[in-house]
Amino acid sequence: MNASELQPIEQFLQTHAPFDALPDDVISRCAREITIGYYAKASAFVEFDPINPKLYLVRSGAFEVRDPQGVLVDRVAEGECFGFSTLLSGEKVVNKVAILEDGLIYHLPHTLFSELRSHHRQFDTFFTRAFAQRLRNEHKFKAKDHTTTSRITNMMAHQPVSIEKHANVCEAAKLMRDNRVSSVLVLDNNQLVGIVTDRDLRNRVLAEGIGGEAVVESVMTKHPQSIAPNALVFEAMLLMSEHNIHHLPVVENNQARGMVTSTDILRSQSSQPLLLIGEIDRQDSIEKLIHVSKQIPVLLQNLISADARAEEIGRILTSVTDALTRRLIVLNQQLLGKAPMAFCWLAFGSQGRQDQVACSDQDNGLLLAEEPDEFAAAYFDKLSHAVCKGLDLCGYIYCPGEIMAQNPKWRMPLKKWQNKFSQWVSAPDPKALMHASIFFDMRAVYGPHSLFDELQSTVLDQTKDNDIFLAGMTANALQQTPPLGFFRKFVLERDGSEVKGMDLKHKGSALINDIGRIYALSAGIKEVNTAKRIRLLMDANIINRKDALNLADAHEFIAHMRLANQGYQANNNLTVSNYLMPQHLSSLLRHQLRDAFKVVHDAQSGLKLKFMRSF
Amino acid sequence: MISDSWLKARFRLDALILKYKLKSIPRSVINPERLIEYQQSLLSQFSKSINEAQLMAIDLEMTGLNPTEDQIISMGIVPITQAGIPLQQAQHLMISIDGSVGSSATIHGIVDNQLENALSLEQAVLWFLEHTKGHILVAHHAPMDVSFLLNYIEKVFGFRMLMPFIDTLGIEKKRYLRQHGQLIKGCVRLGESRERYHLPVYAGHNALLDAIACAELLLAQVAAMGGGHQMKCYELIETIK
Numbered sequence: 144m145n146a147s148e149l150q151p152i153e154q155f156l157q158t159h160a161p162f163d164a165l166p167d168d169v170i171s172r173c174a175r176e177i178t179i180g181y182y183a184k185a186s187a188f189v190e191f192d193p194i195n196p197k198l199y200l201v202r203s204g205a206f207e208v209r210d211p212q213g214v215l216v217d218r219v220a221e222g223e224c225f226g227f228s229t230l231l232s233g234e235k236v237v238n239k240v241a242i243l244e245d246g247l248i249y250h251l252p253h254t255l256f257s258e259l260r261s262h263h264r265q266f267d268t269f270f271t272r273a274f275a276q277r278l279r280n281e282h283k284f285k286a287k288d289h290t291t292t293s294r295i296t297n298m299m300a301h302q303p304v305s306i307e308k309h310a311n312v313c314e315a316a317k318l319m320r321d322n323r324v325s326s327v328l329v330l331d332n333n334q335l336v337g338i339v340t341d342r343d344l345r346n347r348v349l350a351e352g353i354g355g356e357a358v359v360e361s362v363m364t365k366h367p368q369s370i371a372p373n374a375l376v377f378e379a380m381l382l383m384s385e386h387n388i389h390h391l392p393v394v395e396n397n398q399a400r401g402m403v404t405s406t407d408i409l410r411s412q413s414s415q416p417l418l419l420i421g422e423i424d425r426q427d428s429i430e431k432l433i434h435v436s437k438q439i440p441v442l443l444q445n446l447i448s449a450d451a452r453a454e455e456i457g458r459i460l461t462s463v464t465d466a467l468t469r470r471l472i473v474l475n476q477q478l479l480g481k482a483p484m485a486f487c488w489l490a491f492g493s494q495g496r497q498d499q500v501a502c503s504d505q506d507n508g509l510l511l512a513e514e515p516d517e518f519a520a521a522y523f524d525k526l527s528h529a530v531c532k533g534l535d536l537c538g539y540i541y542c543p544g545e546i547m548a549q550n551p552k553w554r555m556p557l558k559k560w561q562n563k564f565s566q567w568v569s570a571p572d573p574k575a576l577m578h579a580s581i582f583f584d585m586r587a588v589y590g591p592h593s594l595f596d597e598l599q600s601t602v603l604d605q606t607k608d609n610d611i612f613l614a615g616m617t618a619n620a621l622q623q624t625p626p627l628g629f630f631r632k633f634v635l636e637r638d639g640s641e642v643k644g645m646d647l648k649h650k651g652s653a654l655i656n657d658i659g660r661i662y663a664l665s666a667g668i669k670e671v672n673t674a675k676r677i678r679l680l681m682d683a684n685i686i687n688r689k690d691a692l693n694l695a696d697a698h699e700f701i702a703h704m705r706l707a708n709q710g711y712q713a714n715n716n717l718t719v720s721n722y723l724m725p726q727h728l729s730s731l732l733r734h735q736l737r738d739a740f741k742v743v744h745d746a747q748s749g750l751k752l753k754f755m756r757s758f
Numbered sequence: 759m760i761s762d763s764w765l766k767a768r769f770r771l772d773a774l775i776l777k778y779k780l781k782s783i784p785r786s787v788i789n790p791e792r793l794i795e796y797q798q799s800l801l802s803q804f805s806k807s808i809n810e811a812q813l814m815a816i817d818l819e820m821t822g823l824n825p826t827e828d829q830i831i832s833m834g835i836v837p838i839t840q841a842g843i844p845l846q847q848a849q850h851l852m853i854s855i856d857g858s859v860g861s862s863a864t865i866h867g868i869v870d871n872q873l874e875n876a877l878s879l880e881q882a883v884l885w886f887l888e889h890t891k892g893h894i895l896v897a898h899h900a901p902m903d904v905s906f907l908l909n910y911i912e913k914v915f916g917f918r919m920l921m922p923f924i925d926t927l928g929i930e931k932k933r934y935l936r937q938h939g940q941l942i943k944g945c946v947r948l949g950e951s952r953e954r955y956h957l958p959v960y961a962g963h964n965a966l967l968d969a970i971a972c973a974e975l976l977l978a979q980v981a982a983m984g985g986g987h988q989m990k991c992y993e994l995i996e997t998i999k
Contacts, residue, residue, distance in 0.1 A: 148850055151960040151967065179974060180842035183981030192841075203958050245956065245981065247974060250842060 149174040152249070155202065159222040160731035161269035165259070173259070178250040182206075182242045189240040189248075191226075196236070197250040199226040204246010205630075211237050215639050217737075218243070218630040222730055227270045230256050269734065295379055296372040298408070299393045299401035305330050306359060308337065312348055313355030315339050326390040328399050329363045335399045337363030340390055369394040372401065379403055416442060416459045420466045429474055429533050432467065436537035439463055440713075443501055447710035453702035454674050457498035464494055464503070464539065465588045471533040472589050475526055482526070483519040485512040487590030487598075491546060492581040494588075496656065497672045498702065501709050501719050505531060505539045506546045506581055508553035510560055512594055527554055546581070557594065561601050568605045568612050577619050583660055584671045599669055607667035610754075616664070617754040620657035625650050625744050628737035632726040637744075647708065648721035651701040651743065655694060658746050661754065662686060673698055690746065697742040704736060762805045762992045765922070772920035772999070773797055779917050790915050792887060797919055799892040804922070804995065808986035813838040813924070814893035815973035817965045818903045821855060825905035829855040833882070834965030835889060836973055838896065843973045850966040851885060852876035883907075883914045894991060898948045898972045900925035904998050924994045926951070926975045933979070951975055955982065 152174045156162040162170065178197075182189060182204060189199070189206065201219050208216040208225050216238060219225055229236045230253055260267040305328040306315050315327050319341075329337035339359060347353070347362045369392045370379050379391055383405055393401040419438055426432045442463065446456045472488060492506035493499045509527055511519075527548035535541050548554055555563070567579045583602070587595035606612055626634045626645055633641035645651075659676040662668075666685050670676050674695055681691035705721060712719045725733065773794055780790050803811045816835045822828030836848035854876040877885060886907065897903045900923045908918045930946045944950055948971055949959070955978035960967055980986040 148964055148966045149845065149848075149970075150962055151958075152845070154961075155958075175846055178842040178844045178846075179970070181974060181977035181981060183978075183985065185981065185985060203956060245978065247957065 152177065155222075155249075159200075160729070160734060161266045163731075164265035164269075165263055169259070169263070173251065173255065176252055176255045178252075180248045180250055181245075182248060183245050184242050187242060189242060191229075191236040191240075193235055196229050196253050197226060198224055198230060198253075198256045199240075200224050200249040200251065202247040202249050204248075205243040206246070206248075207241045207243055208238050209241070211239075215627060215635075215637065217628055218635050218639075220631050227256070231270060269731075294372070295370055295374050295376060295393055295403055296401075298376065299372065299403040300407070301401050303328050303392065303399050303402040305399060306339075307331070308358070308360040308363070310359050311355060312339075312344070312353070312357045312359060312362060315359050316344060316355070324402075325404065326402065328392055328402065329359050330399065334397055335367075335369065335392055335394055336360075337365050338367040338390060338392060339363045367392060370403070371395060376408060380408055383408075416446075416463060419463060423463070423466045423470050426470065427474070429471065429536075432470055432474070432533065433536045436467060439538060440501065444710060444713060447706050453699055453706050454498070456706060457493075457496075457500065457702070458672075460499045461494055461497040464499055465490070467537055468507075468530065468534065468588050471530045471537075472526070475529040475533070479522060479526055479529075483522055484515070485591050485594055486510060486523065487587040487595045488530070488548065489595070490586050490588045492584055495581070495584040495586040495671050497586075498652075498656075500702075500706060501713070503539060504542050505534050506542055507531070507534075507548050507588075508546070508582075508585075509548040509555070510587070510590070510594060510598060511554070511556040514556045514558070523554060524549075524551070544578070557598055560598050564598075564602045565605060568602070568609060573615055573619055576615050580616065580619065580657070580660065583664060584656070586671055603664070603667040603669065606664040608665065613661060613665050613754045616657075616661050617750055620654070620661060621747055621751060621755075623650060623654060624747065625654060625740035628740065629725045629728070629733045632724075634725055644722040644724050646721050647701055647705040647723050651739075652698065652705060654743050654747065655698045655701070658694065658743075658750055661750060665754070686749075690749065693742045694746050697739040697746075700735065700739045701743075704732070762990065765804050765992050765995060765997075766801055768997065769797060769801055769920060769922075776917070776919055790917075792884075793911070793915055793919050796887050796891055800894060800922055803892070803894050804990075804992040806991050808980050808989045808991060808994070809840050811991040812893045813896050813973075813976070814890045815843075815896045815969045815976065816890070816903060817897060817968035817972060818906055819965045820906060823902070825902070825909050828906075829853070830882070830906055830910065831855060832965040833886065834967070834969035836966070836969050837893065838973045838976065843970060843977075845970070848966055848970065849889060850964070851882060853882040854878055879910060880914050883910050886910075894995065895921070895923040896926065896972060896976050897923065898925070898951075898968070898975065899927040900996070901998055908999070918999055920997055920999045922995045922997050924976065924991075925996055926972055926979060928996065929976075929979050929994065933982070948972065948975065952978075955979070 149171070153167075153170050156165075156170050156173055157167075162173065165173070179202070201221055201223050203221055205218065205220045206225065207218045210216050217223075217225065225238075225240060226236070228238075260270065304318060304322045304324050304326075306318055308329050308331045319325070319327050326338055326340040328335055329339060337360070339362060343362055343364065348355075348357065353362065367390075368382055368386050368388060370382060372393050372395050382391060383389060389405040391403050392399050393403055419435070419442055422435050422438075423432065426435055439460070443456070443460060446459060451459075468488060468490070476482060487510040489495075489508040489510050490506065491508065493503055494506060509523060511523065515523060531541065531547050531549040541547065546553055564582070567576060567582070583606075585599070624637050626642075627637045628635050630641055633643060634645040635641055656673050659673040659680075660671075662680050662685055663670065663676045666680065666683060668676060668679050668683075670679055677686065677691050677695045677698070680686045681688055686694070704723065708723050708727075709719050709721075711717075711727070728736070776790075776794055776797070814835055814837050816833065818830050818834075819832045820828050820830055830853050832853060833851045834848070835851075836843055836845065895904065904921050904923050908921060912918045927946050927948075930951045931941065934941060934946055948968065952971060952975050953959075955975065957971075957974050957978060960971055977986075980989060983989060
């Protein structure tokens with residue numbers, strides 16, 4: 144029997160997870176063991192054979208899985224499986240599978256399924272919901288150092304300025320002036336033969352008393368050092384320092400493809416977070432600070448393309464925002480004079496939680512040590528307006544909900560802040576609470592910790608074990624549920640409706656933030672970062688270890704998808720948003736996201752059980 | 759429509775003729791009783807429902823379209839059972855031919871050197887009888903394939919027999935005419951017919967894949983006609999000799 148005879152069937156397996164991870168000879172064997180079934184809508188439900196349970200892989204048509212209570216479990220189409228939970232548990236089939244559209248199903252015998260699981264780890268982890276373990280083992284979540292791995296082609300100027308070798312020096316100089324470059328490539332029949340730089344014009348032309356009519360060929364550096372487009376940036380740096388040059392033509396197949404200068408390299412290095420923060424701290428004017436802030440989107444893109452952990456990206460970006468905020472406060476204080484009393488600059492929401500991403504708006508407030516007199520009030524009014532304006536100019540747009548220090552409502556002495564929180568905590572009007580939830584993720588970016596601690600301690604004293612407050616918060620948190628999964632190019636909601644895109648923020652990350660916040664407030668935990676909150680809750684045995692690890696991983700996974708999606712959008716000149724289009728997802732990612740949603744949904748159920756039991 | 763008893767009667771008559779002919783034929787190496795056994799093995803299937811009957815989808819690749827002149831290059835078979843189409847039991851056979859596969863190689867992708875391990879004509883006929891015994895053949899444009907097979911049987915045994923079969927093209931023609939009133943060129947080809955039932959497109963062709971494709975088509979057709987548990991086998995059977 145010739146292996147390729149069942150090629151279309153093998154090909155189908157090869158392009159669908161988890162079979163795509165299997166070697167070719169195993170794929171051929173799988174194809175051989177398939178029994179093809181035809182399912183007609185007229186027969187309504189898939190009939191299960193209780194004696195020979197199988198894995199059902201949909202080849203065409205559409206099917207819907209519901210549990211014995213009739214709750215939608217999944218809707219599956221081409222390339223997706225059902226029936227595996229029975230194979231895993233060994234229990235009899237309880238779910239009902241309705242036939243939505245006539246179709247073919249490939250049946251794989253139980254024995255093959257078990258064999259594939261025991262011999263192929265990726266196949267096994269796909270089906271066993273060892274979600275946490277799987278994510279932790281995925282190497283792509285290990286951050287890479289992109290200084291040593293990024294390539295020339297990403298940073299070079301793609302249309303190098305060039306001139307024919309018979310042109311004269313004057314023409315070369317004009318060309319350089321008009322294009323505002325410090326070097327020009329010299330070509331002969333489109334082949335690179337030399338380079339003329341600013342330095343050459345000085346040393347070999349002016350200093351030698353040569354006139355502008357001399358041909359370029361006579362003053363150029365012949366056969367200059369060059370580099371290939373796929374070389375590492377690191378290698379370019381070595382080459383430049385070795386030969387003491389600042390310009391490297393990028394050459395491929397003897398054709399000049401671009402140019403990379405020492406300035407380009409320096410600029411790419413400065414989007415490193417530490418260097419960027421250092422640069423922020425060095426700026427002595429608000430204008431310069433605004434200029435430096437232009438590098439933040441570049442930093443984000445670099446971090447995304449380096450596949451850093453989403454949690455780290457959030458922390459790094461937030462550190463930059465914090466540094467920028469502090470520098471704005473310091474610079475403005477230099478203009479306004481010393482503050483009349485101690486104060487804290489408070490960050491709420493994503494900056495508070497240290498999970499900022501692209502296009503964050505500001506959420507901040509001002510905590511004053513005491514009731515300000517007229518002078519102090521005027522001072523802080525000016526200061527907060529100046530800082531908020533500076534942040535806006537640096538790319539952190541004004542908060543549409545006016546939650547900003549420049550709004551007198553959110554610029555208060557300690558006593559009033561304490562009262563405000565007391566109101567929210569003791570009279571939990573659900574609507575008011577909904578808007579207040581971001582205030583509970585607060586952090587002092589600037590100012591004495593003792594002042595901030597005083598506020599936070601009084602808040603946590605009131606929220607801890609406060610059943611009514613926590614039930615109110617929980618009710619709000621449960622207003623949104625994560626989607627069930629995907630169906631063809633749609634997102635499948637829990638009520639069975641199909642929508643075009645999924646909001647990874649409001650239907651994903653935000654739900655986990657809510658869960659972390661409620662548990663943390665119930666336990667009086669000061670930490671506001673979601674990942675850290677979950678870890679502390681696990682250590683305190685408030686959430687069991689397995690659930691906590693799953694939740695932390697789901698949080699990281701969804702945040703990672705959100706960033707990767709935004710990176711994709713930015714690279715393709717699309718509007719950067721939180722919306723993910725399922726058609727851009729591989730079958731494996733769909734499956735993993737579905738698992739992540741399941742974790743969030745389970746955690747929501749746990750939250751409900753814990754805090755809404757008596758209501 | 760042929761009834762079960764009418765069909766059976768025809769086969770009994772054919773068996774009688776065969777037995778009569780056997781007496782006049784000189785004893786050859788191959789036992790001609792095999793043909794009668796083969797025919798007998800099919801009779802019990804006629805009255806079964808499509809779901810319960812033993813069916814065997816078959817497809818032949820030939821050097822041309824004329825059953826009396828052209829030769830079979832390869833044969834693909836796959837059973838259709840109550841559980842579905844078990845690919846493990848799918849078989850693909852190469853048959854050696856006189857001369858070269860010639861221009862048909864471009865269609866089937868079979869080149870002469872692939873035929874090196876092929877069976878002889880006589881071996882192939884015996885292989886066919888052994889592997890399809892007790893199964894009603896199902897093919898797309900079945901009269902053509904069955905004619906080729908009968909010619910080969912005649913070459914080996916010296917005479918032909920009555921063969922029952924199910925023709926998915928014939929079924930499709932009737933269904934199409936009922937729905938559209940008239941046929942359009944190419945509308946009942948295997949690929950086009952499958953498309954109407956939203957069956958997947960299989961890239962590539964060989965006798966085995968086409969046999970599988972035909973098997974899937976029959977299941978889809980039967981489902982569209984009300985399901986295989988009510989429909990009896992004889993309702994779909996045609997015969998040829």
